Amino acid sequence: MDQTFIALADPIRRAILARLNLGKARVTEIAEPFPISLNSVSKHIRLLERAALVKREKIGREHILSLNPSGLDEASAWIEETKSLWLARFDTLNALLLKRKRGEL
Amino acid sequence: MTRRLEPKTVATVVYRFDAPPQDVFDAWLDPDFAGKWWFTSPTSEMNTTRIDGRLGGEYEIVDRRDGITYRAIGTFIEFERPSRLAFTFAMPEMSDAVDEVTITIESDGDGSRMTLEHVCYRDFKEPYESGWGMMFGELDKLLRIRATNK
Numbered sequence: 623m624d625q626t627f628i629a630l631a632d633p634i635r636r637a638i639l640a641r642l643n644l645g646k647a648r649v650t651e652i653a654e655p656f657p658i659s660l661n662s663v664s665k666h667i668r669l670l671e672r673a674a675l676v677k678r679e680k681i682g683r684e685h686i687l688s689l690n691p692s693g694l695d696e697a698s699a700w701i702e703e704t705k706s707l708w709l710a711r712f713d714t715l716n717a718l719l720l721k722r723k724r725g726e727l
Numbered sequence: 728m729t730r731r732l733e734p735k736t737v738a739t740v741v742y743r744f745d746a747p748p749q750d751v752f753d754a755w756l757d758p759d760f761a762g763k764w765w766f767t768s769p770t771s772e773m774n775t776t777r778i779d780g781r782l783g784g785e786y787e788i789v790d791r792r793d794g795i796t797y798r799a800i801g802t803f804i805e806f807e808r809p810s811r812l813a814f815t816f817a818m819p820e821m822s823d824a825v826d827e828v829t830i831t832i833e834s835d836g837d838g839s840r841m842t843l844e845h846v847c848y849r850d851f852k853e854p855y856e857s858g859w860g861m862m863f864g865e866l867d868k869l870l871r872i873r874a875t876n877k
Contacts, residue, residue: 633793696851697736704738704845712742712841714764715754719746 629673630703634658635666639689642676646688738845748832748839752809755830756780761788766799768792782806786814797821805829816845824849 629635634656641652653663667687670676677690721727744751754760755778762776766788773791778784781803788799798820804827805813813829826847833840 697734700736700847700849700851701738704847705740708738708740708843708845709742711764712740712744715751716742716744716746718760718763719744719750719754722750723746 626673626675626699626702629670629675630699631706632666634663635670638663638666638670639675642687642689646686649685649687652687734848734850736847736849736851740843740845742841742843743835743838744841745838747809747837748834749809751832751839751841752812755812766790766797779803780806801825801828822849 630639637656638652641647641655649664649667650660652667653660656663667676667678671678674690676687679686679688718727755765757780758776758778761778762774765776767774767790771790771792773789775789776786777788778786780786782805784803784806786799786801786803790797790799797818799816799818801815801817803812803814805811809832811829811831813827816826816828817824824847826845828846829844831842
């Protein structure tokens with residue numbers, strides 16, 4: 623699950639998955655909406671492939687990407703993402719509570 | 728309360744805070760304080776938090792980050808200071824789903840232990856309105872519109 627966590631932790635990678643959720647796409651199509659280089663987008667895609675969230679088919683010279691449905695049970699992914707979201711918020715909250723106790727807030 | 732439709736998916740988190748239960752409870756209700764942690768992130772560019780902290784009271788949090796505006800709304804459905812709080816959670820621009828979050832807070836030495844249960848009633852098997860659709864929200868919608876216009 624760690625690799626999935628890392629893969630889902632980045633807004634660009636989540637956006638790539640959101641795009642693929644609409645259907646298969648070429649790497650260049652995926653890269654188009656992002657204000658970053660094709661090379662950076664490719665790095666994000668490789669990370670998603672390593673996490674088994676995305677799979678790549680080669681059709682002639684084209685590389686077609688799609689979501690890997692077996693890579694992620696959606697409900698488990700929601701649970702993990704939701705837990706990590708709340709834990710991160712609680713870390714912030716506890717730090718704020720401690721700051722206030724020390725009179726720094 | 729009417730029984731909600733299955734399927735139901737639950738995420739549970741237990742956390743120990745270095746502050747007494749009433750401080751942890753109130754952290755959800757003070758808009759200035761809640762705006763610093765509840766529905767925001769380190770990359771937040773703008774946050775507006777409005778909270779009517781009472782049973783039946785509503786909240787609305789708007790947070791802009793990574794160029795996307797997120798809006799969360801809900802109603803407090805249980806309210807027992809300082810031990811129990813429950814509210815609905817929805818992001819209406821992104822999904823029709825309405826989640827429920829329940830928090831229980833117990834005293835633990837000089838701090839407190841909070842258990843949070845986040846329940847969602849989405850059918851994750853549906854490709855749209857799924858975890859993906861919800862999480863990726865607005866971008867998903869934008870891309871859909873673009874794809875339709877092509």
